[in-house]
Amino acid sequence: MSTIVSITGATPCAAVDRDDAPVERMVGNRLLASLSPEDFGLLAPHLEPVSFAVGDFITRAGDPIESICFLEQGIAGVLDSLDDDRRYAVGLVGAEGFIGWPLVMGDDRSPYDVTMRAERGEALRMPAKALLAAVDQSPTLHLTLLRFAHVFMLQMGRTVVSSLAHSIERRMARWILLYHDRVQADEICMTHEEFRLMLGVRRSSVTDALHRLEEEHAIRAVRAKVLVHDRTKLMALAGDTYGQPEQDYVRLLEMDRNADDPSNPAEFTKVR
Amino acid sequence: MSTIVSITGATPCAAVDRDDAPVERMVGNRLLASLSPEDFGLLAPHLEPVSFAVGDFITRAGDPIESICFLEQGIAGVLDSLDDDRRYAVGLVGAEGFIGWPLVMGDDRSPYDVTMRAERGEALRMPAKALLAAVDQSPTLHLTLLRFAHVFMLQMGRTVVSSLAHSIERRMARWILLYHDRVQADEICMTHEEFRLMLGVRRSSVTDALHRLEEEHAIRAVRAKVLVHDRTKLMALAGDTYGQPEQDYVRLLEMDRNADDPSNPAEFTKVR
DNA sequence: ACGTTGCTGTACGGAACCGTGCAAAGTCCT
């Protein structure tokens, strides 16, 4: 089907060789990988590899969006901040999406802080203007990007419900799953203090909740890390606020891709 | 500027006379009213007035979206439901938007239950297919609809933060303001039981919170109703989770409209 | 007038979670 885009979730390569004729390209970002050769061709000339360290800001709330980022490796936290210094996570984005979706929805400013939350953050960045020109040219490209924005919106909706209805332990299980979906390893690098932000609770509540998840043998908590041990158990503990958006992602963005490629077991299809 | 669309928030008229030449039209929906004559012309032939009673479902979670609704009068609650019977509000939509935005974001199913929450619900409905054809033809129309979806997303983001960081009293003040923005009167028809759903708390917590708001003379609570008394005080009580999305709505959707029309004081410009 | 139904006020003990403070343990630097 797509000969110039090969999906290699395991060993993505951030570098895009621009001067070449369209040969085999390695793209870790699943949104880019799902594009047709034509749509990918519209973006490719403008994509430029960048790296981020933990805590680096990818965008800042209120700033004009000057570029967008397709993550190749790593995971970004999307944070809304109150007038005081407190910030709360409204979602997570990894290689399944991109940063800067307000642009394709008619806004030119970023409503949220977006920060890198993994050790090695690799991304393909392109200027906002080039993106706008590209989506102007290709409705199918626009649609693909919109579909990601929509799924992210669904994730936010479940975050609302989760925070209204569920205990800290349950919500924690959900965030661990969201995180786990977006990293290659079973190792989640995050301190209790960082979890605190996502859940909007105090630090020691995180400690307690992690202990309870550990008692259930769902995870193993070590210093500054959580090791995912039993995904199935985590999903049972997370309950009904995990799963739906992930299924929708697969439904919307991978419906017309050849599903018989055994080299990419499509992370999100783990669900259910 | 736009002669065939007059903005008459006070006395909107649901009926659209299709057989006419483009004469003066009365449209209560602010999204429709903000469209250029050309874009409005693309939709007008398909718009059909419909009425809803309190509790009527406009869409149901999981169902395919067969039509979209531009509310003219009334207010709709957007509810996400858990596997059990409990449902929680993730947002409110009134005459400032439309129901069925997943359609313009590449989805064909409704993720949420949307139900009428006001006595008289009037809307202009059009078939999904006609809408898709129209946005295909007009990128500016598509953009306007996307901008509403984006602002709704911002509202959801603040709902997350609000439910993580704020007390019931504060969150209640926020919902009352959101509701008040979208109805013409200072009278909000809602029982404590209905508030309960939006906040995800038990019914008697609603009673208590309303009493506290009443003590502050921000509102007056009577049977099955809340009378908004002091909007400024409500905004102070709601804190920093109210205001930003409303400002963004004005910024994004009314930036290029003539702001000097004194007949329509643009509800959302009350903010700040 | 009367019962029925739906909405609101209030009370009770209990659970979840908070803010705080502090000690133990791990990590890193020199």
Added chain:
DNA sequence: AGGACTTTGCACGGTTCCGTACAGCAACGT
């Protein structure tokens, strides 16, 4: 090895909010 720093474990009382239950009150039909 020793000191500085970060991360984690834990305990305290206090607050918010929960589930539940019940009684008063308004609206409505007959």
